[in-house]
Amino acid sequence: MTTPVEELLRRSHALGADPRNTNFAGGNTSAKGTAVDPVTGTPVELMWVKGSGGDLGTLREAGLAVLRLDRLRALSGVYPGVDREDEMVAAFDFCAFGPGGAAPSIDTAMHGLIQAAHVDHLHPDAGIAIATAADGEELTTRIFGDRVVWVPWRRPGFQLGLDIAAIQAAHPQAIGCILGGHGITAWGETSQQCQANSLEIIRTAEAYLAEHGRPDPFGPVLAGYEPLGEQERLARAAALLPVVRGLASTDAAQVGHYTATFEVLDFLSRAEHARLAALGTSCPDHFLRTKVAPLVLDLPATAPLEQAIERLRELHAAYRADYAAYYARHATASSPAMRGADPAIVLVPGVGMFSFGKDKQTARVAGEFYLNAINVMRGAEAVSAYAPIEEAEKFRIEYWELEEAKLRRMPAPRPLAARVALVTGGGSGIGAATARRLAAEGACVVVADRDVAAAEAVAGQIGAGAHRVADVAVAVEVDVTDEAQVIAAVRAAVLAFGGVDLVVNNAGLSLSRSLLETSVADWDLQHDVMARGSFLVARESARVMIEQGMGGELVYIASKNAVFAGPNNVAYGAAKADQAHQVRLLAAELGRYGIRVNGINPDGVVRGSGIFASGWGANRAAVYGVAEEELGEYYAQRTLLKREVLPEHIAGAVFQLTQLTQTTGLHIPVDAGVAAAFLR
Known part of the structure; x- marks a missing residue:
């Protein structure tokens, strides 16, 4: 008989293996069950939930947070309200069961308060497309009937968990919900049922977008913005990347990643790409890695290289000024200091996407997340209009004290990081x-x-x-x-x-x-x-x-x-x-x-040494009159330190x-x- 943890890991790996279901390190899953308390010898209800920062596709038991369910749910009685809900994350420590375990994520309350043994919270592109559509609530009803319920945007946290629990109680027939501007959550009494419900929501959304979506949601192709031929594209990317990397490293050195998939090149060739890019991403997992919006080169692919470089420098200066203004508009006395004003995503029509991060994986994942965002925009525009969450809400997520605390927990960079x-x-x-x-x-x-x-x-x-x-x-x-x-x-x-x-x-x-x-x-x-x-x-x-x-x-x-x-x-x-x-x-x-x-x-x-192995060793040994296998020791004995190098x-x-x-x-x-x- 499998344990709840084994079932949870199996489900997590299956969901995380398919990028249609969720992005790398995005979303979380949980399972509830009973274990024996080693102190009292009596059964106790527990919840195992993916910890902060883990990835579903590679999740291991050590990456789970383990909490006592009775204590977690009892926090509802001391919840001080939405203005102080960040305090509840520290309260999770008092719900921990046993030593070790991963740090609980901000979504822990959602998993604990939902009245179901198994819960999935995921970020599928198709689901977020519905969640970010201007008429997302109406679309949810049209697509899913009463099986999936709309939850208006709320920043992840304890209050969101209470909201979903109340909606679940009011809609006992529902298998899950669309979280406005964010993603999906599904539940079930068995792990298999929960996984099936998650996939039903995702595949139903995909099918609806495919059947009812407009064929060209990004508009017609712009003359001069078409993808360059492969060799010309790679040559131009190689010429631009060092310049762009230097610009993106104004505040801190960054590693770059280059993406030129069909989806990216097609998006950049279309009439609506600039308007949509300016709206920024919506899902918190997306814009935490991509920043609120990318830098977009506003020149055709055929523009002279020198002109493109000069324009990128101008746009970078404007981007930094705009980002500083964005920070100034929303920062309060308690906000963390501005972390840096350089773009994480730079889009170049005809060439592709340059993404940046503190290391290669971070840069690559940022690019993958912006590709997710392109897919989301395509879906939302195909059946409605793309309407991400408000800028002020993005700031609240980006400069959340809980995100700052997560950054403080990260190990110090190694000496050659970003080199x-x-x-x-x-x-x-x-x-x-x-x-x-x-x-x-x-x-x-x-x-x-x-x-x-x-x-x-x-x-x-x-x-x-x-x-x-x-x-x-x-x-x-x-x-x-x-x-x-x-x-x-x-x-x-x-x-x-x-x-x-x-x-x-x-x-x-x-x-x-x-x-x-x-x-x-x-x-x-x-x-x-x-x-x-x-x-x-x-x-x-x-x-x-x-x-x-x-x-x-x-x-x-x-x-x-x-x-x-x-x-x-x-x-x-x-x-x-x-x-x-x-x-x-x-x-x-x-x-x-x-x-x-x-x-x-x-x-x-x-x-x-390749040199010594290729005949040089035998030759030098003959010159010095020693056996080849003794050459290293011979060299050592002629040195002042008598040590082999x-x-x-x-x-x-x-x-x-x-x-x-x-x-x-x-x-x-x-x-x-x-x-x-x-x-x-």
Whole structure:
């Protein structure tokens, strides 16, 4: 026999797996049942409900809040009224059953006060379309008869729970309700019945919109606003994204996400898109992530790129002024401070949607929520007129003290949060270790390598614990000697995360030969990979960093051989010396843009090294007269510290350079102490 918790999790996963039912981390579900109180040994009625911030599709038992139902319902007797209902959230703590459990969400009262064993509160696009229609109440009756009841807009909280409970009692035949401006709630005496009722509401709304909706609710296509062809669209997106990311990061650094689905491009091509976008979103889950309204470029897709960039700068300044005015109109003495005036959503006709957040997942989810909003607007306009909740109500949600408290509970950001790193030669050795370390410190990482399978493996390892691997790391194939491939790799980084902040020039190889044995091909190959390759990667990355206007950082993995003269090493040592001087030259040139350029000089990194595994190790071992498997220890014994240098040590030095914010033009030896390679 299944337990209430098992039934609840099964239902939650089924509902959360289908985006038609609810958005990521949106909505909540609950189940009521009986358990034995370990203190008294007697049965007690409990409610298990999805906690604050969880996601239905991936919900686990640890993500549930567990409350005593008798105590929760008894709060009705001490409820001080709607003006003080925020106090009731703290009262939930006195209803908790047992240790642990997730923090109860603001919707907890709704679940507890409804007289049904199982309750679902969801945010389906079709349901919100009815909820935001100008004549939503009349539509609800027309579509559902007496099986679903209209509940006028009220901010989520204890009073909304009381309202729904009263409506349920007055309409015993009802299976659920449409919450004006918000979403749906359904209930049932079994988990299966509750799920069936939720799906009945959603699918009935979808069917009605499909059957009765106007075919072009967003109006006719505007000339010049049609979607660009794929290649032109991607090229324009890559050109605009760094500029827009820099604008959206005026108050705090943001990661970007690019969306160009049919729904987005079609919306932006239609005559009504500007009017509807200005109305903003309605469902609280939507505008908490998308802000009250997006920034919309008011130029056709065919406008010259320079004109589009200039207009985006003008619109951004106006957006910030409008947002500050919005805050001033509604803020009170007790309101939290304004969190930032930059847009979270930027819409570009013909190109698509740029969304921004503190990390990639937040940016991606913001875009997904605005896509939900487009679907909602389409449905509402198809059968009525889109009429979201009033601006003052949006402010009450956005600057709710309970939302502020949720933000305060979030862990402090990691050191490289909102930074985008590109690591060449990232498929093995130093590059792989560096990519892993930067991601562990909070960066989004682009793992670039000639061996794309190796790069994909590293990216997969990095993203193994993430909701999606691509929220943390992506792999790109690149031969750094090929200018076109380097340009494409940097563009891939921009399209993946919105830009580039930190570049690690690590790609390299070595051939150990004497002067007389070194061919022109040997010389050219090593200089092409390390000197030319570093130059190309630095140049293309610097273009993006300058466009962003957010500063940036280049780190060269050079070598102790850049300053140390050893035998049988002329091509490799000369190429590394070239890299080392690029550090100094670019530090002098790029400092005015806030771009720092530094280098690391490793020595003898044998374990995990692609260079040593490809024959360099055997060659150097022969030069020094030791067995290849003893080469690492040989290098260690010739150092002052007698320690072997590992890829993780180089990765640690790269991270430390990111923290030396006032340092540029520096080379750091990571060689366990080689006196002949001292820089002074």
